[in-house]
Amino acid sequence: FLPFNDGIRIRSSLVVAVSDSDYEDESQSSSKRIRRPTRIRPKRPSKVDGGSGGNIESRIKEAQARHQEALQDPTLLSNTKFSDRSDINPALKRGITEVLGLQTMTQIQAKVYQEALSGDSILGRSKTGTGKTLAFLLPVVERLLAFDPDMYRPGKNIGIIVVAPTRELAIQIADQAKSLTTYLNDFEVACIYGGTKMQRDMRMLSPRLPSILVATPGRLLVHLENTRVERQKFSDIAEDTNIIVLDEADRLFESFPKEINTILSFLPRATKRQTLLFSATMPKRFRFFLRENMKIDYKEIDCVESDRSSRKSETNLRAQQFFHQLDSMEHYVPALVGLIQREMKKEKDYKIIVFFPAGRLVRFFSQFFSIGLEIPVLEIHSRMSQASRNRASTTFRNMKRGILFTSDVSARGIDYPGISLVVQYGTPSSRSNYIHRLGRTARAGRQGQGLLIALPFEEKQLDSITRFDLHLDSGDFSALDHKTNEMVETAKSKIKSGHAVLTTNAEAACKAFLSYYSGYGSLKPADVVRYSEEFALGIGLSTVPPVESKVAERLGVQGLVNEI
Numbered sequence: 001f002l003p004f005n006d007g008i009r010i011r012s013s014l015v016v017a018v019s020d021s022d023y024e025d026e027s028q029s030s031s032k033r034i035r036r037p038t039r040i041r042p043k044r045p046s047k048v049d050g051g052s053g054g055n056i057e058s059r060i061k062e063a064q065a066r067h068q069e070a071l072q073d074p075t076l077l078s079n080t081k082f083s084d085r086s087d088i089n090p091a092l093k094r095g096i097t098e099v100l101g102l103q104t105m106t107q108i109q110a111k112v113y114q115e116a117l118s119g120d121s122i123l124g125r126s127k128t129g130t131g132k133t134l135a136f137l138l139p140v141v142e143r144l145l146a147f148d149p150d151m152y153r154p155g156k157n158i159g160i161i162v163v164a165p166t167r168e169l170a171i172q173i174a175d176q177a178k179s180l181t182t183y184l185n186d187f188e189v190a191c192i193y194g195g196t197k198m199q200r201d202m203r204m205l206s207p208r209l210p211s212i213l214v215a216t217p218g219r220l221l222v223h224l225e226n227t228r229v230e231r232q233k234f235s236d237i238a239e240d241t242n243i244i245v246l247d248e249a250d251r252l253f254e255s256f257p258k259e260i261n262t263i264l265s266f267l268p269r270a271t272k273r274q275t276l277l278f279s280a281t282m283p284k285r286f287r288f289f290l291r292e293n294m295k296i297d298y299k300e301i302d303c304v305e306s307d308r309s310s311r312k313s314e315t316n317l318r319a320q321q322f323f324h325q326l327d328s329m330e331h332y333v334p335a336l337v338g339l340i341q342r343e344m345k346k347e348k349d350y351k352i353i354v355f356f357p358a359g360r361l362v363r364f365f366s367q368f369f370s371i372g373l374e375i376p377v378l379e380i381h382s383r384m385s386q387a388s389r390n391r392a393s394t395t396f397r398n399m400k401r402g403i404l405f406t407s408d409v410s411a412r413g414i415d416y417p418g419i420s421l422v423v424q425y426g427t428p429s430s431r432s433n434y435i436h437r438l439g440r441t442a443r444a445g446r447q448g449q450g451l452l453i454a455l456p457f458e459e460k461q462l463d464s465i466t467r468f469d470l471h472l473d474s475g476d477f478s479a480l481d482h483k484t485n486e487m488v489e490t491a492k493s494k495i496k497s498g499h500a501v502l503t504t505n506a507e508a509a510c511k512a513f514l515s516y517y518s519g520y521g522s523l524k525p526a527d528v529v530r531y532s533e534e535f536a537l538g539i540g541l542s543t544v545p546p547v548e549s550k551v552a553e554r555l556g557v558q559g560l561v562n563e564i
């Protein structure tokens with residue numbers, strides 16, 4: 001974490017009118033394709049947050065089913081029904097029960113509501129899939145409604161800014177805010193994120209400002225530093241925003257420290273605003289960082305620590321966790337194929353997410369499966385255009401059965417309904433990362449499974465995760481049936497002979513493998529190159545494709561690979 005200077009204003013001296021060019025936000029995307037931004041308008045209940053958008057009877061049924069599922073996790077719900085609380089605005093209650101389809105507050109929702117309504121800053125932690133989104137949205141909207149006109153005027157101020165680390169998560173939060181506020185008048189929700197045209201953001205910010213603005217850090221910062229809305233500097237508008245929420249706060253501070261630091265410096269001082277920080281994980285160094293550097297006097301609400309009944313106390317009780325150790329890189333591809341086939345046979349309504357360590361690996365394997373093995377697979381990673389990302393995300397959300405290959409852009413916060421299995425193909429970089437990826441399954445009382453596949457050289461990394469009570473999955477995935485084996489070999493021979501799509505992506509995947517594992521644990525450069533060569537052979541290439549000398553030097557493998 002970088003040193004943090006909350007309260008010190010860091011401003012760009014140059015404030016320019018918005019240009020027509022694209023801006024990227026999270027450092028992840030190289031795409032220049034443009035997506036129409038989401039203007040989220042309340043009052044029109046729509047198909048959001050797993051809701052059917054159907055008639056009232058079907059929504060009531062859905063709500064009852066959701067409540068029954070929630071009851072399956074004895075640690076999830078509190079004793080408080082939303083309808084029992086007289087201090088929740090009736091219009092918000094309607095949004096919660098009729099649109100979101102919820103009856104009883106979860107533990108985190110009940111605890112945060114109580115505390116946040118007073119305006120205190122909150123550091124909130126509860127396990128993945130326990131309803132943190134509504135836990136922060138409900139009290140802040142309720143507070144906003146109670147503000148005097150000198151604090152907040154609808155359309156003239158942005159009441160609440162919510163920052164989330166990925167675009168999909170920002171969209172999801174905005175969707176939930178829209179559902180919650182469906183029956184409120186004079187209340188708008190807007191969502192801005194990278195990969196879209198700035199001009200379109202402007203249409204969401206003017207002529208009226210939204211009550212809630214959900215944003216990714218990069219795009220928000222661009223507006224704070226450069227934009228004028230109706231001739232007013234956006235940064236001056238933000239000076240009057242008294243409530244800020246940082247969702248997945250540990251990730252935001254870890255990956256975007258400068259951006260978050262600067263964003264907060266544009267807002268009212270910590271003592272004058274309400275700051276809500278949420279995540280399922282609060283690593284020690286993050287707490288230390290907050291204590292040392294942030295001048296926020298926050299209350300801590302930790303629903304994880306209080307849950308001592310569970311041994312696997314940081315992961316979700318309803319997620320069964322398995323691991324499998326690959327004994328040779330030769331098995332990398334067959335084990336992946338065999339595993340997917342096994343799961344497809346095992347569950348009628350399989351809905352599987354497979355996490356890979358890099359976007360280029362995601363791209364290659366989704367094409368290897370879709371083109372080479374005729375097993376359709378969706379992909380989401382930061383190397384796609386935002387439009388394709390959104391399309392894949394919506395498709396997967398609505399699928400009863402399907403497979404998504406993805407990178408860590410989908411690791412946090414994303415709430416795809418009904419995930420039966422989360423596979424982590426390669427040991428994740430940290431405990432937190434493991435918890436968040438696993439948390440895409442077994443949400444809100446549902447059951448699910450997680451399977452971590454450790455590569456032959458990842459034993460040590462796996463050790464640091466054993467505290468999660470992983471059970472061994474000793475299945476022999478790599479023993480493929482004759483037909484599948486033939487298909488794998490045919491796909492590999494296409495790659496060898498220079499298939500237009502597969503070969504290019506195989507080469508990119510191989511470079512990504514080399515690059516990712518070069519910075520990994522205590523692997524020696526010669527070993528990284530050896531494993532990369534074995535990976536290359538496994539996907540049909542004859543060797544690691546040549547890398548630029550500069551890159552080889554950066555990765556510490558100069559002289560060990562072919563350089564150009």
Ligand SMILES: Nc1ncnc2c1ncn2[C@@H]1O[C@H](COP(=O)(O)OP(=O)(O)OP(=O)(O)O)[C@@H](O)[C@H]1O
Nearest residue numbers: 070104105106128129130131132133280413415444
């Ligand atoms: N009170 C409730 N009763 C039943 N289900 C709920 C309740 N509140 C939220 N949910 C459902 O729980 C699911 C997970 O909610 P949400 O995405 O807010 O979890 P989260 O705690 O933020 O998870 P993550 O840590 O992964 O971001 C959603 O499908 C949501 O509709």
